[in-house]
Amino acid sequence: MEYNSNIDRKSFKPAYIQLVNILRSQIDSGKFRPGGRLPSESQLCKSYNVSPMTVRRAINILLQEGVVSTTQGRGTFVKAIELHSVKFGSRELQDIFSGNIDTKVKLLEVKIIKANADIALKLNIKPDTRVILIRRLIMKDMEPVFYHQEYLIYNPTHPTVESEMGVTALYGLFTGRGEASLKRGEISIKPAILSETEAHLLLVDTSLPSFRLEHIFFDFDNRPISWGYFLCRSDKISFNTRVGSGETSDIILENQ
Amino acid sequence: MEYNSNIDRKSFKPAYIQLVNILRSQIDSGKFRPGGRLPSESQLCKSYNVSPMTVRRAINILLQEGVVSTTQGRGTFVKAIELHSVKFGSRELQDIFSGNIDTKVKLLEVKIIKANADIALKLNIKPDTRVILIRRLIMKDMEPVFYHQEYLIYNPTHPTVESEMGVTALYGLFTGRGEASLKRGEISIKPAILSETEAHLLLVDTSLPSFRLEHIFFDFDNRPISWGYFLCRSDKISFNTRVGSGETSDIILENQ
DNA sequence: AAGTGGTCTAGACCACTAT
DNA sequence: TAGTGGTCTAGACCACTTT
Structure with a gap:
């Protein structure tokens, strides 16, 4: 979770991860509702003083997580939760x-x-x-x-x-x-x-x-x-998953 | 699957996807065995005439898929199949x-x-x-x-x-x-x-x-x-997964 | 025409590992 | 010291959608 909404260049967290966390917590807070549009990539570049590639990378991560969907020429939208392609882990x-x-x-x-x-x-x-x-x-x-x-x-x-x-x-x-x-x-x-x-x-x-x-x-x-x-x-094992905008913030960094 | 080992700039497939497919099919063929090292990123840049970011992107995808692991300063290595973090879909x-x-x-x-x-x-x-x-x-x-x-x-x-x-x-x-x-x-x-x-x-x-x-x-x-x-x-539904280097080649493009 | 996402370049700088 | 992965820039060009 990012408590401030700016990217800290002195942080050990990469800028793109910080941006992912900012956007995700904004979605999580309800600022951007399912179906709603995120700021355009060029707007995000200006807002957070990062290059297009860094914004792109952040959005790609949200895309992979299934949190947003993108359409060329239209924009980036928050996805409603969907169950048909969920993956279960244990x-x-x-x-x-x-x-x-x-x-x-x-x-x-x-x-x-x-x-x-x-x-x-x-x-x-x-x-x-x-x-x-x-x-x-x-x-x-x-x-x-x-x-x-x-x-x-x-x-x-x-x-x-x-x-x-x-x-x-x-x-x-x-x-x-x-x-x-x-x-x-x-x-x-x-x-x-x-x-x-x-x-x-x-x-x-x-x-x-x-x-x-x-x-x-x-x-x-x-x-x-x-x-x-x-x-x-079955009392010793189960398979689970989460859908929607959960607090998965820091897991990403661990994987990288 | 890539039949030639060069990147076709006229293809509708992006260069980074083509590179992913090339590398994956090389791993799949046994050219790079589990534990073995892939060519360095700069070598891949030269071999395929692409920029560092494009190589990086391709390797990031293989990383996410769990096909390879990277260590800063050492290189990129083919992972042995592991089961402890598999995700099941239906x-x-x-x-x-x-x-x-x-x-x-x-x-x-x-x-x-x-x-x-x-x-x-x-x-x-x-x-x-x-x-x-x-x-x-x-x-x-x-x-x-x-x-x-x-x-x-x-x-x-x-x-x-x-x-x-x-x-x-x-x-x-x-x-x-x-x-x-x-x-x-x-x-x-x-x-x-x-x-x-x-x-x-x-x-x-x-x-x-x-x-x-x-x-x-x-x-x-x-x-x-x-x-x-x-x-x-249970006769109408099951949950499955694949591990290791399978032929998942084209699925990636569909998701993007 | 203007704005959007999507790809790609050709470098730069840093942190880390091996020797 | 040389080589490796990792991040990031500041643009460019393209395809697409909306107005």
């Missing part, structure tokens, strides 16, 4: 996998099995090909939070396999210190009802609904490497 | 609420009730204050997808109330043509198990798990205006 997921020290991974089982039709389809291999099954329990504060089950392509010459089997390898994926051989992944969330054995592992009742976080990863040849899913206790 | 949600013509809202009930402790807490009012209860069914292709239940502050002088009661007002929220009096909202996703009556309304069995999409909206005085939730059939 504070708890971030907490658990941010290298937090009280997060433990308990390896339940590692074995080589023959792929059934379903696994074969997902991993794009022939049925009955050998794959590695890993079952893990992720604990936070001594309590189970996730049950994780994963099928890996079995390839003795492939370096991924060995490192993935390590219980700590899971961290890497979350914290970015993971495999350089993984190119991309796809993850989806669905709600799930736990089976008796799954509920037992997570120390909950089957009446507690859960998230099923399914994932698949590919190498640089676009071949599937692993497929699996997390089952998450 | 294609189905987008489809249903993008002004699609075959989406219908069926109003089940509108009545004034006295707020119980739970509702009073959420809406920051005294218990037994009168609130409006709205119950809706959102249909797609003649099939129910969402059950929606919402509690609105009852205030005859407030313009929000009347327009919200209209069955079509729901669209506005999703498409951005909604209330200009709403400042911000918070939305969360949890898994849920349907009650008998809820399952009956959605024409499914209680054994089908569902999403519960809870929302609360505030006006420009930061007062809660409405609180409620959607129950979503």
Whole structure:
């Protein structure tokens, strides 16, 4: 939040960030209502004594945040809140996998099995090909939070396999210190009802609904490497988002 | 995707977008692996005959996408895929609420009730204050997808109330043509198990798990205006994301 | 014609990292 | 010291919308 409405050139905050904060708090205060027009870019240049590129940069940020919309030749307008393209994040997921020290991974089982039709389809291999099954329990504060089950392509010459089997390898994926051989992944969330054995592992009742976080990863040849899913206790995790002009002011600086 | 590795000044695509696509496809191809360093900005200026600001802009986009990370004085590096801060979106949600013509809202009930402790807490009012209860069914292709239940502050002088009661007002929220009096909202996703009556309304069995999409909206005085939730059939909706260097090339241009 | 957003230049200066 | 990312300038030119 900017308390004064001028740009402080001595501040450690860049001018464009200060301008973003000024404009956002003005929108937030109701000075510019949804549908209303912001001052033109050239006006902003004069008002705050900054160059066009700096104004442009500030407005681009508000644009990306979905706070304003621009039309060439018309102006910059405050957007009404809209829900159809919201993105959800999870504070708890971030907490658990941010290298937090009280997060433990308990390896339940590692074995080589023959792929059934379903696994074969997902991993794009022939049925009955050998794959590695890993079952893990992720604990936070001594309590189970996730049950994780994963099928890996079995390839003795492939370096991924060995490192993935390590219980700590899971961290890497979350914290970015993971495999350089993984190119991309796809993850989806669905709600799930736990089976008796799954509920037992997570120390909950089957009446507690859960998230099923399914994932698949590919190498640089676009071949599937692993497929699996997390089952998450719904009392330990949720996905959230904010829309409209919230007080997100300082997050931007942290990201840069 | 860029097929040649030079910037076409006659193209309708801006130079910085072309550069983003070139760099991304080079990362995608494995030319720059996770952990590896990209050419320096000044090198990129020379290679592609663009100004520093244009290179900067391109790299900023890759930075925002999480594809690369930068360190002042060291360089720009390809990031390994990381999961802890992924954001999930829903294609189905987008489809249903993008002004699609075959989406219908069926109003089940509108009545004034006295707020119980739970509702009073959420809406920051005294218990037994009168609130409006709205119950809706959102249909797609003649099939129910969402059950929606919402509690609105009852205030005859407030313009929000009347327009919200209209069955079509729901669209506005999703498409951005909604209330200009709403400042911000918070939305969360949890898994849920349907009650008998809820399952009956959605024409499914209680054994089908569902999403519960809870929302609360505030006006420009930061007062809660409405609180409620959607129950979503899990066979009709999912939340997804991609990590790593996927083929997201052209989406960027569409957003701009 | 005047005003708007959108792209781009060709430098400048600074802070930081490596050697 | 040399190279790196990061910010910023003071204009230019273009495409578009409004009057």
